[in-house]
Amino acid sequence: MSMIQPDDLVGQTGTVVRSHPVKKxxxxxxxxxxxxxxxxxxxxxxxxxxxxxxxxNFADIGKTLSPGDAVNILGTDSVGRDxxxxxVFGARTTLLSALLCAGVAIAIGLPSGLIxxxxxxxxxxxxxxxxxxxxxxxxxxxxxxxxxxxxxxVWISMVAFGILxxxxxxxxxxxxxxxxxxxxxxxxxxxxxxxxxxxxxxxIFSVVRAPIIxxxxxxxGVAIAIQSGLEFLGLGDPSVATWGVMLNEGFKNIYLSPVLLxxxxxxxxxxxxxxxxxxxxxxxxxxxxxxxxxxxxxxNTAQAELATTRHRPERTISATVESGTxxxxxxxxxxxxxxxxxxxxxxxxxxxxxxxxxxxxxLGIVGxxxxxxxxxxxxxxxxxxxxxxxxxxxxxxxxxxxVAPTEDRVSQAxxxxxxxxxxxxxPQEPMSNLDPAFTIGYQxxxxxVRVLKISKAxxxxxxxxxxxxxxxxxPQKTFDAYPHEVSGGMAQRVLIAGAxxxxxxxxxxxxxxxxLDVTVQADVLDLIRDLxxxxxxxxxxxxxxxxxxxxxxxxxxxxxxGRLVEDGDVREVLRNPKDPYTQKLLxxxxxxxxxxxxxxxxxxxxAEAAVRDDESDEKELAQ
Amino acid sequence: xxxxxxxxxAAGPDLLTVAGLDVEYPLKGFRRKPFRALTDININxxxxxxLGLVGxxxxxxxxxxxxVLGLAPVTSGTITFEGxxxxxxxxxxxxxxGKDLQVVFQDPYTxxxxxxxIGDILSEPLRVQGQEPAVARKRVKELLDQVGLPxxxxxxxxxxxxxxxxxxxxxxxxxxxxxxLIVCDEPVSALDLSTxxxxxxxxxxxxxDTGVSYLFVSHDLDVVRHISHRVAVMYHGxxxxxxxxxxxxxxxxxxxxxxxxxxxxxxxxxxxxxRRNDRHELLEAQRKAEMSGATA
Numbered sequence: 001m002s003m004i005q006p007d008d009l010v011g012q013t014g015t016v017v018r019s020h021p022v023k024k025x026x027x028x029x030x031x032x033x034x035x036x037x038x039x040x041x042x043x044x045x046x047x048x049x050x051x052x053x054x055x056x057n058f059a060d061i062g063k064t065l066s067p068g069d070a071v072n073i074l075g076t077d078s079v080g081r082d083x084x085x086x087x088v089f090g091a092r093t094t095l096l097s098a099l100l101c102a103g104v105a106i107a108i109g110l111p112s113g114l115i116x117x118x119x120x121x122x123x124x125x126x127x128x129x130x131x132x133x134x135x136x137x138x139x140x141x142x143x144x145x146x147x148x149x150x151x152x153x154v155w156i157s158m159v160a161f162g163i164l165x166x167x168x169x170x171x172x173x174x175x176x177x178x179x180x181x182x183x184x185x186x187x188x189x190x191x192x193x194x195x196x197x198x199x200x201x202x203x204i205f206s207v208v209r210a211p212i213i214x215x216x217x218x219x220x221g222v223a224i225a226i227q228s229g230l231e232f233l234g235l236g237d238p239s240v241a242t243w244g245v246m247l248n249e250g251f252k253n254i255y256l257s258p259v260l261l262x263x264x265x266x267x268x269x270x271x272x273x274x275x276x277x278x279x280x281x282x283x284x285x286x287x288x289x290x291x292x293x294x295x296x297x298x299x300n301t302a303q304a305e306l307a308t309t310r311h312r313p314e315r316t317i318s319a320t321v322e323s324g325t326x327x328x329x330x331x332x333x334x335x336x337x338x339x340x341x342x343x344x345x346x347x348x349x350x351x352x353x354x355x356x357x358x359x360x361x362x363l364g365i366v367g368x369x370x371x372x373x374x375x376x377x378x379x380x381x382x383x384x385x386x387x388x389x390x391x392x393x394x395x396x397x398x399x400x401x402x403v404a405p406t407e408d409r410v411s412q413a414x415x416x417x418x419x420x421x422x423x424x425x426x427p428q429e430p431m432s433n434l435d436p437a438f439t440i441g442y443q444x445x446x447x448x449v450r451v452l453k454i455s456k457a458x459x460x461x462x463x464x465x466x467x468x469x470x471x472x473x474x475p476q477k478t479f480d481a482y483p484h485e486v487s488g489g490m491a492q493r494v495l496i497a498g499a500x501x502x503x504x505x506x507x508x509x510x511x512x513x514x515x516l517d518v519t520v521q522a523d524v525l526d527l528i529r530d531l532x533x534x535x536x537x538x539x540x541x542x543x544x545x546x547x548x549x550x551x552x553x554x555x556x557x558x559x560x561x562g563r564l565v566e567d568g569d570v571r572e573v574l575r576n577p578k579d580p581y582t583q584k585l586l587x588x589x590x591x592x593x594x595x596x597x598x599x600x601x602x603x604x605x606x607a608e609a610a611v612r613d614d615e616s617d618e619k620e621l622a623q
Numbered sequence: 624x625x626x627x628x629x630x631x632x633a634a635g636p637d638l639l640t641v642a643g644l645d646v647e648y649p650l651k652g653f654r655r656k657p658f659r660a661l662t663d664i665n666i667n668x669x670x671x672x673x674l675g676l677v678g679x680x681x682x683x684x685x686x687x688x689x690x691v692l693g694l695a696p697v698t699s700g701t702i703t704f705e706g707x708x709x710x711x712x713x714x715x716x717x718x719x720x721g722k723d724l725q726v727v728f729q730d731p732y733t734x735x736x737x738x739x740x741i742g743d744i745l746s747e748p749l750r751v752q753g754q755e756p757a758v759a760r761k762r763v764k765e766l767l768d769q770v771g772l773p774x775x776x777x778x779x780x781x782x783x784x785x786x787x788x789x790x791x792x793x794x795x796x797x798x799x800x801x802x803x804l805i806v807c808d809e810p811v812s813a814l815d816l817s818t819x820x821x822x823x824x825x826x827x828x829x830x831x832d833t834g835v836s837y838l839f840v841s842h843d844l845d846v847v848r849h850i851s852h853r854v855a856v857m858y859h860g861x862x863x864x865x866x867x868x869x870x871x872x873x874x875x876x877x878x879x880x881x882x883x884x885x886x887x888x889x890x891x892x893x894x895x896x897x898r899r900n901d902r903h904e905l906l907e908a909q910r911k912a913e914m915s916g917a918t919a
Contacts, residue, residue, distance in 0.1 A: 184734035188796065191692050191726045192748040193718030202747075206738040368815035369786070488680075517679035517842065522886035522902060544816065547888025550895040570892055588820040590845035591889050595868060596827060599820040606821070606828035610771030610791060613821045617785065 024285035031281030037274035052085035056241035101223035104162025109169025117177025221275035326399035336392030364553035430491035434483035441479035489520035644700035675851030729809035731789035742777035787818030
């Protein structure tokens with residue numbers, strides 16, 4: 001198909017679009033509703049003096065339990081107090097007491113959590129012990145005791161409740177601080193000689209800010225609920241107008257005037273609900289990824305523009321591949337991969353990539369981070385993230401499409417026929433790709449039993465043989481070991497054994513040696529080379545290291561910013577690179593360079609060279 | 624400036640001397656033997672000199688850098704900086720040391736506080752030393768210039784920069800107080816090849832301009848050879864070989880260094896095939912030597 005593209009659409013296009021947390025909260029209907037409710041309550045509380053026609057305790061004995069009229073818009077209670085005025089002043093008392101409770105909890109929990117998390121040691125031990133004691137106390141009994149000892153006061157009971165809530169903040173802060181205590185930027189601050197107080201306030205406090213805000217929204221809701229509950233039971237201070245006291249009053253007169261109960265219940269319910277929802281909305285805004293509706297391939301919006309500029313001919317889904325290409329093990333044609341963004345645009349990470357791999361051949365895909373090499377490999381494996389879309393091109397495996405030309409997702413059903421059986425994968429991080437909960441033997445045997453339909457005993461024999469094949473000296477010992485008991489190089493051998501266990505035709509290795517030490521890397525490369533020769537499989541090797549390419553590959557493809565800039569025979573590309581980017585990469589290799597000489601900044605200062613490098617990067621990205 | 628100038632650092636007394644250094648980390652549990660990370664380390668660095676420290680993961684090379692910075696517990700031995708023993712320096716002493724002794728860490732993503740602007744990150748060490756805000760601001764602009772970042776970087780956050788640019792910010796932070804020694808802990812291993820070249824050039828340029836010394840920790844023998852005057856090879860918490868860059872990286876004496884040298888692949892299929900053969904022969908020879916050593 002013809003690919004006539006304007007310059008500005010070549011390569012990786014589009015930018016990552018993120019929205020501000022506050023905007024995200026307001027865009028979330030749940031968040032918006034809770035903000036509106038809370039703002040309303042705050043306005044009531046702040047303007048209580050203006051909004052309330054009467055003093056909350058002003059009683060008109062001549063007018064009790066009256067329904068609403070022009071003077072008392074919500075009516076009066078059993079001693080003739082204005083319900084509206086009490087509701088408005090109650091908002092002030094209730095909200096202030098909730099803030100007092102949260103304030104006390106933060107004042108105790110936050111600093112102690114910071115200190116315990118940062119220093120650990122004795123303070124940590126003692127405060128943990130105290131927190132455990134506090135948490136084991138039954139809250140309501142403590143509050144009743146406090147009330148019995150010091151009398152009915154909203155404020156004192158809320159201070160007591162705040163102390164009971166402090167352990168929540170303590171634990172939250174302590175855990176967050178422990179996770180950043182050993183971050184490198186904290187080390188850098190220590191080397192700079194910053195005092196501990198400065199390190200805590202400047203570098204560590206920022207990580208606990210968000211969780212504290214979320215926790216506080218919830219704690220305020222809980223405080224209102226507990227306080228109202230106490231007052232409802234008649235344990236509050238009857239001389240102060242709060243929603244809880246009104247609830248108690250309404251309940252006493254439920255048969256005479258049921259509507260008295262409605263207003264405080266509404267106020268309490270709405271406020272607590274809004275606080276909890278707000279907590280959720282903040283968490284969603286800060287932590288979760290945005291939900292983005294992805295336009296269908298070839299549908300309207302930005303996608304349509306892309307489609308028209310690409311001059312893609314109308315095609316119907318065809319199950320047959322182009323004739324003459326069936327013999328290729330894998331053929332990727334004009335592949336494009338993109339991620340839909342919040343504003344409807346698509347960020348393209350792979351653009352117009354074509355290559356093929358035959359049986360018994362090793363193809364290297366080389367590129368720097370962000371060049372789209374792993375995304376290309378993952379689209380062959382069907383392991384792209386859920387929100388990724390194939391925006392152009394097709395992939396065929398052994399003469400059948402795994403991604404047909406007009407599909408926008410990798411067909412998992414079609415691919416699961418191949419994956420694990422005919423296509424296998426060697427990952428970059430050997431340790432994180434073995435499940436720590438199961439023995440290595442179990443993780444090798446299970447797939448073989450499922451895929452090859454052999455008995456467990458037979459699979460076990462095979463697994464031991466495979467471990468021997470990949471150069472593990474004591475197969476039985478490794479078979480019985482858990483992943484944490486073996487070294488990184490050993491774990492990578494195990495994963496290679498797993499990759500060849502079901503006799504695949506194609507192995508995709510994504511930076512298989514990057515996480516390993518150089519000496520171990522050399523051993524693993526030897527292993528991959530031997531196995532590839534012996535089994536005659538096709539291999540796609542994704543790497544950033546030209547040395548690894550030279551060691552293993554027959555052909556090499558160089559990727560930059562989502563595009564394939566050069567491909568060909570490995571000797572040809574490494575010795576006579578045509579593309580300026582390949583030349584630049586090979587020029588950056590240190591092997592064979594005169595030590596202590598400038599690599600890229602001949603005839604200028606290193607700073608100037610750095611500026612120029614940034615500019616060329618930006619130009620490439622802008623393209 | 625010719626290569627000959629930089630290859631001959633100033634003679635004279637050592638800037639840093641580490642003698643008989645042991646580092647042990649206590650393990651949890653009653654009367655358990657502590658974990659020994661470093662054993663009997665002896666190194667020295669002269670003003671304007673780079674000592675490359677190479678070894679595999681877990682060999683203790685990072686721990687040595689951290690011990691010099693006061694971030695690892697010194698069990699025995701001494702670390703002398705400009706004639707003063709700093710093995711057990713207090714926080715106050717560290718603060719004044721911070722002027723002369725700085726660090727660039729491996730990971731440019733976690734070594735900069737994500738919530739601080741570049742300007743604040745760079746002025747932090749200056750403010751600790753009590754510099755006036757106006758003077759500090761001027762110095763920060765100079766620093767950005769020195770590492771080739773635009774001056775509008777001041778009000779931006781670390782996440783707006785690429786890995787290489789962040790590492791240059793980290794270098795600028797280390798340079799802020801014009802230190803005499805910078806401990807560089809794998810400063811280029813998280814970077815892409817072409818970015819690595821830019822950052823290595825920057826390290827060399829800074830050394831030429833300011834005469835700073837580096838303790839340059841890396842797992843990559845090619846990087847260490849390129850930037851170092853002398854090289855020390857670490858293996859299992861000990862230094863197994865130490866000498867000039869030329870000698871250690873061309874004609875290594877210790878079996879481990881020999882293996883390390885032949886293990887790193889070269890970007891040409893035929894030369895790499897030869898290197899692979901050499902490596903297999905070396906391994907075979909070493910195995911034989913070990914066997915005969917064991918039987919003898």
